[in-house]
Amino acid sequence: MTLGWDTVPSPYMELSRADWSALRADAPLPLTAEELDALRGLRDPIDITEVQEVYLPLSRLLHLYFMAEGRLRATLADFLGATAERTPFVIGVAGSVAVGKSTVSRLLRTLLARWPEHPHVELVTTDSFLYPNQVLAERGLMDRKGFPESYDRRALLEFVTAMKAGVPETTVPVYSHLHYDILPGAEQTVRLPDILILEGLNVLQPPPSGSPAVSDFFDFSIYLDARVEHIREWFVERLFALRRTVFADERSYFHRYSEVDQDETAAFAHRVWREINEVNLVSNILPTRARATLVLHKDRDHSVQRISLRRI
Numbered sequence: 076m077t078l079g080w081d082t083v084p085s086p087y088m089e090l091s092r093a094d095w096s097a098l099r100a101d102a103p104l105p106l107t108a109e110e111l112d113a114l115r116g117l118r119d120p121i122d123i124t125e126v127q128e129v130y131l132p133l134s135r136l137l138h139l140y141f142m143a144e145g146r147l148r149a150t151l152a153d154f155l156g157a158t159a160e161r162t163p164f165v166i167g168v169a170g171s172v173a174v175g176k177s178t179v180s181r182l183l184r185t186l187l188a189r190w191p192e193h194p195h196v197e198l199v200t201t202d203s204f205l206y207p208n209q210v211l212a213e214r215g216l217m218d219r220k221g222f223p224e225s226y227d228r229r230a231l232l233e234f235v236t237a238m239k240a241g242v243p244e245t246t247v248p249v250y251s252h253l254h255y256d257i258l259p260g261a262e263q264t265v266r267l268p269d270i271l272i273l274e275g276l277n278v279l280q281p282p283p284s285g286s287p288a289v290s291d292f293f294d295f296s297i298y299l300d301a302r303v304e305h306i307r308e309w310f311v312e313r314l315f316a317l318r319r320t321v322f323a324d325e326r327s328y329f330h331r332y333s334e335v336d337q338d339e340t341a342a343f344a345h346r347v348w349r350e351i352n353e354v355n356l357v358s359n360i361l362p363t364r365a366r367a368t369l370v371l372h373k374d375r376d377h378s379v380q381r382i383s384l385r386r387i
């Protein structure tokens with residue numbers, strides 16, 4: 076295991092997949108292949124071996140951090156002569172469009188809820204805090220969906236603050252990928268969890284000067300990383316898969332792309348990637364990778380081959 080300095084001092088320890096997978100120890104596999112199928116995102120090839128070798132060690136590490144955080148809270152309560160407050164353990168999951176954040180977040184939600192303590196786990200995605208298309212259009216941001224300025228950052232910050240302050244129940248808006256917009260009047264109820272997973276492109280974004288960052292509330296954060304060329308391939312392949320499935324629905328914002336030919340679909344996919352998602356990745360998302368507690372580096376076949384873990 077290479078836990079020492081390489082050539083340049085780094086805040087991270089680098090682990091190979093083999094070293095990391097040994098750290099599963101005896102953590103049991105609490106998931107069937109059928110359950111994994113139900114969690115898998117479109118075209119994500121994740122299988123049970125990947126869960127055993129990559130995500131069970133992660134679940135074990137998160138469990139240790141979660142328990143340690145509980146002890147730290149008890150210590151603070153002792154100091155204050157008070158009883159420990161019920162505060163969720165907050166995990167951020169960041170990374171590019173199409174890198175597989177939703178699969179990893181849903182998988183973690185299931186694995187963590189099956190710990191011996193049966194914690195209540197809530198998963199919230201930051202698309203809930205995107206401005207509705209009407210507001211984005213008024214501000215000239217329709218081609219900037221997913222960029223930091225396309226989110227109601229104040230509302231997102233208020234939500235995480237409320238969670239950490241122990242507010243028993245709160246609601247957040249609902250974003251529909253089918254409609255490509257916030258659904259008017261719809262809301263997701265979030266009951267105060269033991270663990271909150273907050274997933275989104277920009278969850279590790281530094282704050283605009285003078286205000287706190289969402290990530291200030293994280294107890295642990297995960298950045299899902301891959302080479303830009305590979306993510307582009309995944310994005311384009313996924314768009315072709317969406318064309319055969321979701322876009323075929325007449326209510327889909329992108330319905331017309333289920334009817335145009337392959338070349339037009341390919342041109343559209345490459346344009347959206349090049350002009351929106353790659354620009355956002357390179358200018359806003361990648362620079363936040365260095366802020367994560369853990370970085371999972373995915374290969375072209377989506378398997379995680381290297382893990383960077385922040386020293387403490």
Ligand SMILES: Nc1ncnc2c1ncn2[C@@H]1O[C@H](COP(=O)(O)OP(=O)(O)O)[C@@H](O)[C@H]1O
Pocket residue numbers: 116117170171172173174175176177178252253317321329
């Ligand atoms: N245009 C779309 N129509 C329907 N579903 C979509 C569309 N774009 C993305 N999705 C789905 O939304 C989820 C989030 O996608 P994305 O933000 O790219 O993150 P990631 O791929 O990292 O999970 C994925 O499950 C994806 O399949």
Ligand SMILES: CC(C)(COP(=O)(O)O)[C@@H](O)C(=O)NCCC(=O)O
Pocket residue numbers: 172200201202203220221274275276277347351352
């Ligand atoms: C909805 C998204 C901004 C992701 O939002 P997140 O939950 O990561 O905040 C993204 O999936 C998206 O739709 N981007 C717009 C460009 C595109 O259609 O790929």
